[in-house]
Amino acid sequence: MTSRLVVVSNRIGDPRKAAAGGLAVALGDALSESGGLWFGWSGKVVAGGARGEGDLHLQPSGKVTLATLDLGSDDHAAYYAGYSNRVLWPVFHYRLDLAQFDDGYFEGYQRVNRLFARKLSTLLKPDDIIWVHDYHLIPLAAELRALGCRQRIGFFLHIPMPPPLVMAAIPAHDMLMRSLFAYDLIGLQSEADVAHFARYVEMEAGAERLGRDQYRAFGQQVCARAFPIGIDVDEFQALAQTPESIETRETLRSQYPLRQLLIGVDRLDYSKGLPQRLRAFHRLLADYPENRNSATLIQVATPTREGVESYEDIRRELEGLSGQINGEYGELDWMPVRYIHRTLARRRLPGLYRAGRVALVTPLRDGMNLVAKEFVAAQDAADPGVLVLSRFAGAAEQMRAALLVNPYDIGATAGAVQRALRMPLSERVERHQALLAGVREHDVHRWRREFLQALQAAERAPG
Numbered sequence: 001m002t003s004r005l006v007v008v009s010n011r012i013g014d015p016r017k018a019a020a021g022g023l024a025v026a027l028g029d030a031l032s033e034s035g036g037l038w039f040g041w042s043g044k045v046v047a048g049g050a051r052g053e054g055d056l057h058l059q060p061s062g063k064v065t066l067a068t069l070d071l072g073s074d075d076h077a078a079y080y081a082g083y084s085n086r087v088l089w090p091v092f093h094y095r096l097d098l099a100q101f102d103d104g105y106f107e108g109y110q111r112v113n114r115l116f117a118r119k120l121s122t123l124l125k126p127d128d129i130i131w132v133h134d135y136h137l138i139p140l141a142a143e144l145r146a147l148g149c150r151q152r153i154g155f156f157l158h159i160p161m162p163p164p165l166v167m168a169a170i171p172a173h174d175m176l177m178r179s180l181f182a183y184d185l186i187g188l189q190s191e192a193d194v195a196h197f198a199r200y201v202e203m204e205a206g207a208e209r210l211g212r213d214q215y216r217a218f219g220q221q222v223c224a225r226a227f228p229i230g231i232d233v234d235e236f237q238a239l240a241q242t243p244e245s246i247e248t249r250e251t252l253r254s255q256y257p258l259r260q261l262l263i264g265v266d267r268l269d270y271s272k273g274l275p276q277r278l279r280a281f282h283r284l285l286a287d288y289p290e291n292r293n294s295a296t297l298i299q300v301a302t303p304t305r306e307g308v309e310s311y312e313d314i315r316r317e318l319e320g321l322s323g324q325i326n327g328e329y330g331e332l333d334w335m336p337v338r339y340i341h342r343t344l345a346r347r348r349l350p351g352l353y354r355a356g357r358v359a360l361v362t363p364l365r366d367g368m369n370l371v372a373k374e375f376v377a378a379q380d381a382a383d384p385g386v387l388v389l390s391r392f393a394g395a396a397e398q399m400r401a402a403l404l405v406n407p408y409d410i411g412a413t414a415g416a417v418q419r420a421l422r423m424p425l426s427e428r429v430e431r432h433q434a435l436l437a438g439v440r441e442h443d444v445h446r447w448r449r450e451f452l453q454a455l456q457a458a459e460r461a462p463g
């Protein structure tokens, strides 16, 4: 009998429905293949202390059972908006300047992880295999172990692992890193992340390296390796053939017959480098005037984590910048920037990507970035668009045939966009072939398979 897969993540999606955000998209794809239990927050916040706080809901969805938990408003504020998104997210994306350390946030984070462990433990079977996702739930395995759970537990971090001295700025960094050793396997997005993890545990915790990817510290042993996440290429290409996707592409082509479209699709997050991207686009129009009245940037900036101050700030900055570029260069019949502050249905995205001559995927730091992979999968192989990709996205480790840029270097990024717009067909085809082969090779099925095989094979932590 094969073990049941239990996936735990803060954000869960219905595997039969489209979801925004790379994690929910990838896990939906992975779970719909194997079936199992998906446990996480319901998305519902109830008044603190009111009835319903901590309530568990079970709901079948195809081969998967969704188990979701309502959170009280105080718990949610401290755990999600507070510790997860005002401390861990900025620090792990190297933005110490945006972190707000607050003891209350940390207490809420621990409280919710304990609650998740308590509720989840009632649903577990002895031979389950448990896969925990992301920074919201780092201490979950330690909490489960404290309740006596002996199942195999793996952890995958979807965001970057920062260098040791950046990590060390978090007041509770040692507790966080110690709790990672309660897992049997730690998966990271890139080799750079693994190197940062290795340096941290060796420098700060005196870890002993046992073989290539085994570490012993805090009286425990753990395996840590890179498992770059991918997409379901066939599913995404099938999405490109749906009427909505074709209609999106045709509408854009008929509205912009003489224009060269540049496409950006991101959550409106400061890690995505959106102000720098708009400045590079401004520089393109200033330094290469042949693009005026022609190059048009369609930037979808999906609302996210509203209520966290740094997200409000980035929204204002972006609105100001797009207004400024449109005011300076716009004509009666041409607006250089089309800025859309809304979530786009995933089934429309392939059509949008395919209408683009260039995709701008230029985060300042990103765990992976699935938009880069989706853009490549959606292209017409006979006349493909060009990917301009930040060297600081995890995806850059595999996507060497993209035009790699340093997004902080506005002039060089503008130059790369100019090169992309002028690239001859033969070079576009050659680069696209190499990129698509890589996106196929490192797809979401391989990610899931290799992680779960490694988890099955991991040497058990003593205890």
Ligand SMILES: O=P(O)(O)OC[C@H]1O[C@H](O[C@H]2O[C@H](CO)[C@@H](O)[C@H](O)[C@H]2O)[C@H](O)[C@@H](O)[C@@H]1O
Residues within 6 Å of the ligand: 011, 020, 021, 022, 023, 024, 026, 134, 135, 158, 159, 229, 304, 305, 366, 367, 368, 369, 370
């Ligand atoms: O759940 P939210 O707070 O609305 O945020 C959405 C997700 O953002 C992050 O995604 C990361 O995972 C992607 C897939 O591995 C990866 O490509 C990307 O680079 C990461 O930023 C976050 O890590 C998820 O937990 C959120 O659900």
Ligand SMILES: O=c1ccn([C@@H]2O[C@H](COP(=O)(O)OP(=O)(O)O)[C@@H](O)[C@H]2O)c(=O)[nH]1
Residues within 6 Å of the ligand: 019, 020, 021, 022, 023, 025, 265, 266, 267, 300, 302, 342, 343, 344, 345, 346, 349, 368, 369, 370, 371, 372, 374
């Ligand atoms: O309006 C939008 C914006 C994004 N996405 C999806 O959200 C995911 C974003 O994942 P990525 O890894 O690029 O970044 P994240 O948002 O997870 O940091 C991708 O699958 C996009 O197709 C979407 O469906 N609608």
